Amino acid sequence: MPPSKAVFSPLKSVLRFFLDTVRGFLMGVAEVLPGISGGTVALIIGIYERIVFSASEAVRGFLLLFTFSKSKWIEAGARFRSIEWSLLLPLLLGMMIAVFASAALVLPWIESYPSLTSAAFAGLILASLAVPIKLSGGKWGLKDYSSAILATALAIALASIPKAPENQASFWFIFVSAALAVCALALPGISGSNLLIAMGMYAPTLAAVNSLDWGYLGIFVLGAVIGFGSFVGILEWLFENHRKLTLAAMTGLMIGSMRSLWPWQDETGT
Template sequence: MTYLIDFLKGIIIGIANIIPGVSGGTMAVSLDIYDRLISSISHLFKNWKASLKTLAPILVGAGVGIIVFTYTIEFLLSSYTLPTALAFIGLILGGIPGLWESFQNGLETQKQTISISHIIAFTLMFVLVVIILPILQESGTALTAIQLDPLSLIKLFIIGIIASATMIIPGVSGSLILMVLGYYYLIINTITLFITALRTGDMDSLLPNFILLSVFSLGVLIGIFLISKAIEFLFEHYSSVTYSGILGLVIASPFAILVNTKALNDLQTTQALPFAVVGIVLLVICYYGIYQLGKNETN
C-alpha cells in the first residue's frame, strides 16, 4: 500500500514539475515525502537497495504525471494562451511571500540586515530575466526546435542540470526556469513528439527525440546529485544572498512568461475580453492556492 501511495504522490509531483510557477520541491514537502526523497538521493550509492525502494514508485509516478499532463499543458498553451499564462503568473506570485519569509529567516539566522550584496544578487537575476535573456532570444539564440548536433546537445545537457537543481528547491519551479531560459516549449514539444512516435511506431521521429530526451534526462540526474550539493552549501553559508537572487528571478518571471508564451497577442483577437476575465480569475485563484500552501508549510 505504501508503494501505491508513493506512486500517486509521485504523479502529483510530476504534474507540479511541469507547471511553470509550481515547485515540485514544495509539493514534495506538502505531501510529506521531501525528506525521504532527498535522503534517498543523497544515499543512493551508499544504501542503494533501500534508496531504490523509496525512489522507484515516486519516480515512476512522476514520469506518468509528466507524460499525461504534458499533452494538457501543450493544449492549454496553444488554445487558451492568455488565461493559462495568467494562471501561471498567479502561481508564481503566490510563492513570493514564502520566499520572502525564507529570505528574512536567512537574515535572522546569519544575524544580518539587507546589504549591498543582497541588492546586487537581486538586481543581477532580475536584469538577467527581464533584459539579457530576451535580447539573446531576439538575436536568434532562441530555437524553434532542438537540433541534433553536438553544440545543441551540450546546451540541452547543461539546461537539464540547471533545471534539476531548481526542481528540488522548495519554492522554486524547474519548469519556470526552463521558460525563463526559453527551453520550456522545446522540452514539452520533444516529450509529446517522442510519446506520439512511440505510440505510432514512427522510428524516424522516435530515435532523434529519444536521444534529445536522454541527454536532457542525463543532465537532470547529474544536476540532482552534483548541483544540489552546491545549492546546499549556498543555503547553509549564504542563504540570505541566495534567496535574494531567487527573489529577483521569481519576481521578474511573469515578464518572461508573457514574452515566451506571446500571451498578450490574445488581446488582439475576438476572444480578448473573455480570455482576460477568465485569466484574471485564474490568477487570483492560483495565487491564493499557492499562498495558502506556503502558509501551511510554515505552520
C-alpha cells in the first residue's frame, strides 16, 4: 500500500496564518513595552531559531544581489526560497499591528497599572526560564553557568541605565538609536524600548508612530533594517557553533531583564 500524501488544507493554512499573526502581535507588544523583549517572546513560543535562520538567509540573499554576478544571483534565489515566508510574513504583519495598536491603546492602560503589568511580565519570564534551558540539551557545565551569570550581569547593567531626557534628535541619531534597539529586539532579555528610553528616544518614537511622521519613521526603519541585518548573522553563527553556550547566555539575559520589571521603581527606573 503506497504511503499517503499530505493533503493541503486551506482551513489549516488560514488558521496557521492567524496564529502566527497573533504570535507576531505578542512580539510587537513586548517590544513596544519597556522591560520585555520581542526576542524573549519568540524564545518562549518556540520560534526564535527559525526567525534567526530565515532573517539571516534574507540578509545574505539581499547582499548577493549587489554582486552583479549571475551565479551569485542564482545563489541568492536559493537563499530566498529557503526562507520560511509562511512564518515571517504573518509575524511581521502582527508586529506592525501591535506597534500602532500599542502606541494608541495598550500604553495608556500600562501607564494606569504599571506595577501590576510589570509584575505580570516578570512572572511570565520567570515561568519561561525552562524553555532555553530545555532547548540547550544536556547538563550544564562550568562554561555554561559562567555564560549565564555574565549575561545576567549585562542585562542588569543595561536595565539600570538612568533614563535620559527626551531628545529632539537629528536623523543620524534616530538611525543609530533604531539600529541599537533592534539588536536588543533580537536578544531575549534585553528590551529595545529600555535602550530607547536610555537614549531619550522612546517618547519621540511613539509620538512619530501616533502622528504618522513618515520622515522620522523612514529613518528609523532604515536604521532598524541595517542594524538587524548586521547582527543576525552573528546570532546564526553562535547557534551553529556554540548552541548550548548561547542558550545559557540567553537564560541569563532573561533573568537579568527582571531588574527592569521590578514593579516598584521610581521615575528614574531605580
